[in-house]
Amino acid sequence: MDLLNIFIKSAFIENLALAYFLGMCSYLAVSKTVRTAFGLGLAVIFVLGITIPINWLIDHYLLSENGLFGMDLTFLRFILFIAVIASMVQLVEMVVERFSPTLYNALGIFLPLITVNCAILGGSLFMISKEYNFAESVAFGLGGGFGWFLAIVAIAAIREKIRYSNVPAPLRGLGIAFIITGFMGMSFMALMGIDPAALIK
């Protein structure tokens, strides 16, 4: 039940894209069609779902004071987290290229760029600051990824819908995408403030 809480909370209430506005670069760049957004969203779910637990293990067993080396190595967090993320993204890239070359071409540079997607590193750092245990960090990773996936697929559908709208010329493209993101963040405020933990007591 606790894990479900964390999943729901990280997916809807503390949405990485629409509450913290993380991962905006690929969020805005790859959301022109639902198809590519769907692919990138799945990749982000996968990367978040894998890297956060791995980073938890590294942080817990290698870097902390009662870890393998017996000293406080937490200053190495950033570099190690990024290394894990980069290798995972490499893995995803190889898998996507093998099984769906069209998606691979559509995503282009943004697939390797998941490495520097702030939502991914942000997820790992949130996991540290919220002091989750291992199972919770799995739930948080999957939930956060799902929330980001939902956000990018929704904005892609909206952008497909307004493709034939008579948007004023200066706003076409990124301008209107920013406005849409703002309104989406506002609509997600509907769920902000819900505290699943308080209900279950």
Added chain:
Amino acid sequence: MRMKKLRELFQRFEPDKKEHPLLHTLYDGLFTFFFVPNTVTTQGAHIRDKVDLKRVMVTVVLALTLCYIFGIWNIGHQHFLAIGQYTGLFEGLHLKFAFGLAKILPIFIVTHLVGLGIEFYYAAKRGHSIEEGFLVTGALIPLIMPPDIPLWILAVGVAFALILGKEAFGGTGMNVWNIALLTRVFIFFSYPAVISGDEVWVAGLEAAKPGAAAQYGWIETHLFNPLFELLGLSTFPDSATVVDTFSGATPLSLAFTGGWDAVTARFSPAELWFGAIPGSVGEVSKPLILAGMAILLITGVASWRIIAGGILGAAITAWLLNLWGATPMMQIPWYYHFYLGSALFAITFMATDPVTASTTPMGKWIYGLLIGFFGIIVRVINPAYPEGWMLAILFMNTFAPLIDHIVIEMKIKRRLSRAKV
């Protein structure tokens, strides 16, 4: 014959579009108001139907008039209940209607001045004719405001929603989020003190607590009072204070703190149903909302799928929460959720907005069901907001295009698999 002459006379005044874009827009707006426009589609197959955008919108406005009339009376009724005079439903009818009018007319006028002004400006600037899109939005906005809303805040809200929510997306029919709700949500998050809490739902009081003085504006004292004196009717009191037992709390805020018992201690279910309760102007009277719903359904303006989905979704969600029953709010019997707040109003008039809703039949069901679900979830489970429908509908507006996309993709896939066999 005479009509044709009139038309020719009218056309003689047509200003040049290039030289006077503003004048031409004004002319065009008036012309299409009086006459059927000349422009017809020239190519491709098209459907012939007498129902155009104007008629659809006017039907919705007609359906809303009932809510307006009741809302005007209720503003006055709540005010006089607070100061303990004319407490009967039918006592002092003229005073209640006059008071309500004095409150709602400025809201209505400001909404339309700002809204039509922006609409007009963009029509001239972007070279298209004035669109009727603001008719319904302008009629809806006063109904979802508290009666004492400061007019400048209202103006800012309307301007925000129209410029960023509609014109930036390309004007009428292109917006993704419901304009009336954007206005309200903007005010709700930017100026929460004027649109939420227990003190804003009864108009014309210095403060919403016992002992505070009633306040009347120039319209009541200098326009209606002499008029009523002339007609030999009772007039607005010179000074009055709020009675000791007064509380401005809406049923929902009572429900939030004390559950259904706290609500029934103050309001009977009949009062809740017929709507003599404090609240936003248009949301209070459920039978009249149902009448408006009937008009919309019979004329086919609103989608019955969305309405049925919304009511079903809300009922099921509320019933499941009944079974859970962890907080006083969850224990409110599921059918009473429709007696409270803006559930019916929002499902009837906001969720069915054809521009922002899903467009596929299957998508409409999903859209409606999820609105019902999230509306109850936000209302019951989210302690941050007393009422959920505005936010639930905006939330589902975000996902409406995605729902359509998925429904269409699934249809295509099913057809393809059939074709293979």
